[in-house]
Amino acid sequence: MTYFSFICNTAYNMVRRYAVKLDLYSYIFYTLTIFSSSPIARLRIMAINLAQGNTPMTDEALPLKCTVSSYSVLKSFVEYEITVQRGPFPENSWKIIKRYSDFNELNQKLIIFGIMHPLPPKKFFGNMDPSFIQDRQLGLQTFIDHVTQDPAIANTLLIQSFFDPSHFLERMHEEALEYISMQLRSEPKWQIVESLKDFGWRQRKHYSLARSKVDTKMSDHILIMVENGPDISLGERELNSALKTLCTIQHPYIYPTTFALPCEVGALILRELNTEGSIRDYIYKSKPRSPFMKKYGGKGRTLPIHEIKKFGRQIIEAIIFLKERGFMMGHIHAGNVLLQSDVCKLTDIENSLLGLSYHSRHYVLNFRKIQTLEAEAVYNVGRLLYEMTFGETLRAGAIESLPPATPPQIRALLEELITVTACKNGMPLLSQLLKHSFFEDCSIPISLMEKPALKVSTKLKEALKLSIDNAEKRLLSEQKSISHARRVSKAQERSMSEEGKKKRKKDQIKQLKEGEAEEDYPVSSLLATNSPKASNQSAKHETKDNNNKEPASTASSIVSSEESNQTGATDDRGKLLTSISSFNKTGLNKADTHDRSAPQL
Secondary structure (H helix, E strand, O other): HHHHHHHHHHHHHHHHOOOOOHHHHHHHHHHHHOOOOOOHHHHHHHHHHHHHHOOOOOOOOOEEEEEEEEEEEEOOOEEEEEEEOOOOOOOEEEEEEEEHHHHHHHHHHHHHOOEEEOOOOOOOOOOOOHHHHHHHHHHHHHHHHHHHHOOOOOOHHHHHHOOOOOOOOHHHHHHEEEEEEEEHEEEEEEEEEEEEOOOOOOOOEEEEEEEEEOOOOOOOOEEEEOOOOOOOOOOOHHHHHHHHOOOEOOOOEOOOEHHHHEEEEEEEEEEEOOOOEEEEHHHHHOOOOHHHHOOOOOOOOOOOOOHHHHHHHHHHHHHHHHHHHOOOOOOOOOOHHEEEOOOOEOOOOHHHOOOOOOOOOHHOOOOOOOHHHHHHHHHHHHHHHHHHHOOOOOOOOOOOOOOOOOOOOHHHHHOOOOOOHHHHHOOOOOOHOOOOOOHOOOOOHHOOOOEEEOOOOOHHHHHHHHHHHHHHHHHHHHHHHHHHHHHHHHHHHHHHHHHHHHHHHHHHHHHHHHHHHHHHHHHHHHHHHOOOHHHHHHOOOOOHHHHHHHHHHHHHHHHHHHHHOOOOHHHHHHHHHHHHOOHHHHHOOOOOOOOOOOOOO
């Protein structure tokens, strides 16, 4: 640490003690950030702003949707404008400018990890041609869709910093490591050995390998700095009490925590390094310490039914144990369940305490019947069972029907948890899930039937309950917002379609009127031309008025026949007008007419 960073740290503690409620508080540390490159100052500014509500929390669990909206041709290169949206709400969007060379550099980094996605090829001549640029724009859109929808890399720092550079810096893990080293001054028993940069998928969760300074024979540990999430609602005292309680949990299906300390941006968690890895490592046959992008590419193996039964029941029993004591474990996925001597153990329970969003939360926002954290946990258990059954993660919120290759023993259970019908009707309770016929013949070894232990104070239970209520309120509010946005979108589509129909109807009426106006001219000229001849030829038989009725009636019949064929083609109208103009009455036989329209007295 530099001397100026030490001054920043001292000034921080002084202002925090005497000027917490002053606006000068944030201003001082913004100034320190400008004149200092200290990552410690930047992290603390972030903590201050989050506490005061000045900076919105970015939910990294929400997926990115990127669209190449336009391009600009400059002197010697082309810039592509990309609209990026995080999550389902359009207001959470921004624009970035990228060149083809930026995408090529990103692709080269992915190739290092063995990840291949289609990128438009280079072209040295004619690369400024408009048709080529448009084709390249479509190719870049395909490349973006692949990398943002691939679960193995979509949430990695490489992708997040490329499309969201304002919230995810490439050096954020290095800065976090410096912050962790400073915080460990209060724990002289431990030292940082190395940084595990690509250990997990969360970018606001920083992993380091730690060892004991006192006992050299002690196994290696994982030190995790977890930053607060959008659902954080516990106060400083409540969070400190909850983290201390977390270290006292004794349960055969919950992985123990060595120590947990709160800090300005979240918490520091220390656990023993599990060399066997997680269920996901077991499915993909990967090493726990390998980079995240290398571990889970492609498709893994399917687990036998007896292992799915055993692992599933152990996970459900651990969740029920936590729920009965006020803790709600919603972060259920294959990476958060460790394997130790063929026994499942839940980990990362602090995620719920610190308000982090779980990975599949954006799917739950589309299902109004999943409104509680218990229902969310059941839904995530269903996704975990699917991954163990098919060897890959479920890439959708729900499925219409299960694949034909689904084992018959687990088909009924999966249909109750991850199908579209089940998600629309609601999830079963955890107690009901444990009593399902799929887990009936799953026996528990005698060695694991020890009595679990966890004591939670009354005040902490109340604080945890309030935290759960706040998280459920946020979930319900976002579900309502999405539902309202869908209704508005559908209404706009209907109104637009009705307006389109009205406009097309008006255009048709206008065309018909214009056609009738064109037809009136030859008909009137025909009447003017033929009426004198008709009056002279019929002067011996009828009066002048009666002579005028015949051509009038003829013209009216012609017009009525023309109106009956309004839907005909324009060529047919022209032929009809030509025949009317060339009509000659001299070839007609004379006929005597008797007018009987007058009333008889």
